[in-house]
Amino acid sequence: MDGRVGLFYILNRQSLRFAYMRWVGANGTLEPEIALPINVAGAIASLQDNGELLLVGYHPAGTTFVQRFSTAGAPLGPAHTLTDPWVYTVDISPDGWILAADEDYVTGQLRFRLFNAEGVPAGPWFDPTHFDPELPRNSFDGSFAPVAVTRGGAVWIAWISLPDEPEPAQWHLTSLVPFIRGDLNGDGRFDNFDIDPFVAAIVAGP
Amino acid sequence: MIHRTRMLVIVACCASAAYAQTVRDVYLDAGIPMIRSTRTMTVDWRTDSIAANEQRGYVLYGLTPSATQLYTSAYSPALEPFLEDSPIPYNFTDRTYMAIGAHDGGAVICWQRLSGDMACVSIDEGGAGVGGPVDIARPPWSNENPKVAADPNGAASATPEGRLSGVQVVTCSFAILRLTCRRFRQRLRSQLGQGRRRSI
Structure with missing residues (x-):
């Protein structure tokens, strides 16, 4: 990378919203504004490992879509629909994984889905938060949706249970790390600590 | 003692x-x-943002226990903590709304100044400021709340989150702003505790 930081933002123009980006140089200089040729209700963008800009936007018609752009703002392919209707929020990893995070329209229960950069789902909707019959609804807190997806599709979620958490309030942080061959203790790494569960299994016998 | x-x-x-x-x-x-x-x-703060690094194995929180003070915490992929509740020594008093986007090396924080301008600043993973704030965009930002995302390659996204004002509720009667109408309904459902919400 050349040390620049790309900033992507939406501005209102006569009741419509347009996407812009501009670069901030390593020395703090602000480069001219670049208008992206899309009209969105909201969007985030991620600078990818391959040098492209991957944008997930909320179309005003009520769907979310993913589209690739050059760092100069030129489309590099068509828009692919991700979800219909909108979801609460999304995150994008540098290698093109997209995490859609949502609360179920009817039940309010959290749900998530992974997509690749072309908008193809990796699997069905899922909810990795732990269901507690005493606290029947898991949720994001307030207006924030703290989620992240990283290279390889690892997922991180911060959530709370509603309606009545014990006091003081409890937070839950859930990570989903793709399974690595040999990671016997399930910590997301393959290292010498994986010998412990291996030995325990040997000692336990068949 | x-x-x-x-x-x-x-x-x-x-x-x-x-x-x-x-x-x-x-x-x-x-x-x-x-x-x-x-x-x-x-915890006694809200989790605002998460960043996870699959190589170094940490999660960075952006935290907002109050309107002006941010904290950061970090955990391993197995969620063992190795940095908790580290305050970010930066003055965020000149702001109305604020958003934080975390990435591998730290975070980008953007906020709307009292003047209406949008400014952003970078912090490293320990919370120290990296350079001064940079003014990014001028209004129209009125009644908007920037949402920020950042990623390991240095890109940051900032989008405004529309807040419902009286004016926007009025425009709900016009079909051209289906977005605003939908938001109004979402806000109502959210207030009832069962809504679909949107953060970008």
Whole structure:
């Protein structure tokens, strides 16, 4: 990378919203504004490992879509629909994984889905938060949706249970790390600590 | 005095241990075999943003316990903490709304100045400021709340989150702003505790 930081933002123009980006140089200089040729209700963008800009936007018609752009703002392919209707929020990893995070329209229960950069789902909707019959609804807190997806599709979620958490309030942080061959203790790494569960299994016998 | 200090430490230790626990298992429902870890903890701040680094193995929180003070915490992929509640020494008093986007090396924080301009600043993973704030955009930002996302390659996204004002509710009667109408309904459902919400 050349040390620049790309900033992507939406501005209102006569009741419509347009996407812009501009670069901030390593020395703090602000480069001219670049208008992206899309009209969105909201969007985030991620600078990818391959040098492209991957944008997930909320179309005003009520769907979310993913589209690739050059760092100069030129489309590099068509828009692919991700979800219909909108979801609460999304995150994008540098290698093109997209995490859609949502609360179920009817039940309010959290749900998530992974997509690749072309908008193809990796699997069905899922909810990795732990269901507690005493606290029947898991949720994001307030207006924030703290989620992240990283290279390889690892997922991180911060959530709370509603309606009545014990006091003081409890937070839950859930990570989903793709399974690595040999990671016997399930910590997301393959290292010498994986010998412990291996030995325990040997000692336990068949 | 020393005795009292030690007692406070013990209380903090025991209270934390009582609420911080990690459950781990294999999870298959996402379409990819995953190791699932869930850590339950007691905190007095809100989690604003998460960044995870699959190589260095940490999670960075952007935290907003109050309107002006941010904190950061970090955990391993197995959710063992190695940095908790580290305050970010930056003055955020000149702002109306604020958003933080975390990335591998730290975070980008953007906020709307009292003048209406949008400014952003970078911090490293320990919370130290990296350079001064940079003014990014001027209004129209009125009644808008920037949402920021950042990623390891240095890009940051900032989008305004529309807040419902009286004017926007009025425009709900016009079909051209289906977005605003939908938001109005979402806001109502959210206020009822069962709404679909949108954060970007």
